Amino acid sequence: MPDQLTITCPHCAFSRIVPKGAIPETATQATCPRCKQAFPLTGESLRACIAPPVAPAERAPDPPPPLQPPVAAQRPPQPPPRPEPRTLGFTFHGTARDYFGIWIVNTLLKIVTLGLYSAWAKVRKRRFFYGSTTLHDQPFEYLADPLALFKGWLIAAAAFVLYSIGTKVSPLLSGVIAIIVFLAFPWLLVRSRIYNAVNSSYRNIRFGFRPEYRQAYVVFAGLSILSIVSLGLFVPYMLYRQKKFVVENSSYGSTPFTFNATIKDFYLLSLKVAGGFIAIIGLLAIIVALSGSGLASAASPAGKIGALGGLAILPAVALPIVYFILMVYGQTAMTNLSWNGTRMGNGSFHSTLRTRDMALLFVTNGLAILFSLGLLVPWATVRLARYRFEHLELDTAAGLDNVVAAAGSGSAVGATGDEFGDVFDMQMDIAL
DSSP states (O other): OOEEEEEEOOTTEEEEEEEESSSSOOOOEETTTTTOOOOOOOHHHHHHHHHOOOOOGGGGGOOOOOOOGGGGGGGGOOOOOOOOOOOEEEEEEOOOHHHHHHHHHHHHHHHHHTTTTHHHHHHHHHHHHHHEEOOOOOOEOOOOOOOOHHHHHHHHHHHHHHHHHHHOOOHHHHHHHHHHHHHHHHHHHHHHHHHHHHHHETEEEEEOOOOOOOHIIIIIIIHHHHHTTTTTHHHHHHHHHHHHHHHHHHHHHEEEEEEEHHHHHHHHHHHEEEEEEHHOOOOOOOOHHHHHHHGGSSOOHHHHHHHHHHHHHHHHHHHHHHHHHHHHHHHHHHHHHHHHHOOOOOOOOEEEEOHHHHHHHHHHHHHHHHHHTTTTTHHHEEEHHHHHHHHHEESSOOOOOOOOOOOOTOOOOHHHHHHHHHTOOOOOOOOO
């Protein structure tokens, strides 16, 4: 077996064992297969390079594999953080001085024009209150055309004239007109809600109302008759259905409103009002009965008559006060219940009206209007509006930036329904 030589590269120390006869005698240099550099092959160098055979395991190790990217970099993207809840407050910036100018002009012009100015008066009033009301520092707008309201007023006024003439000439004619108006009330109410909704806007986005005429007849006609027949037992249910109808057919742009108050809430509130009234009447009756039995032993007939007269005044004074307080409580609690049960998308309303404050407002407003011969009506109206909005908030997680306008939200609709309510003194605005 021929001798072997170990050739080692002086640059990278790479070595290889080759047979001695594999190196030509004329070769003077070699090229390293690893670092690709040439080095001389002289006899002196070869003798210096001759070494015992190197085992294959002693060869230079292979280069390490390339680094792999971190596993953390390959994780899927995380979802964006959830928005924090926000509370948007309502405010009312209108003043009694500003509204007095609008109110006095509207009143005088309606008198001078025999009511023809009513449509323009209504628009001016609503634009003042809408523009003075803000939500998160953004005002509302009322966009109705007074001429459209005037056309509806003419139709309603003609029907009212026929009804008035009928009461003088033919009771049958007036009765027929009254029945027609009663049967048309649900349709007129829906038309009124549609008209006012599409002409109300916030941040250039209009409100809306679905034309659910069949449901309106069930809620406002059928349940009204059922409440009368049942001697009032279905009144809380009727109120619940009416509030639910108004709320759940309303929308702000493409965002619908929902109503999550329950029938139980309405019945509990009604029982509190009725129970309080019955308890007060019973208490007064017991006081009068006990006092009357004690008077039987009175020595003087004149003193007895005087005492009885004083006791007779007690119910006459106490009952109106109790009735007023209970009615204010019922109205205030109903407003809070209706607003607190209303949601708009992911947001919910929160109303914190108090019976004590509302009663004080009603009393002071009434006295101011009485002693001013009606001139302080604007002042009283602004006070009440400011208090209501100062105690109303909208709790929302996503804000109102994602609300978009609904398709066809600016569609024209007649104002006849809204004007019928004014002319015939019907409650078209079923407020919360």
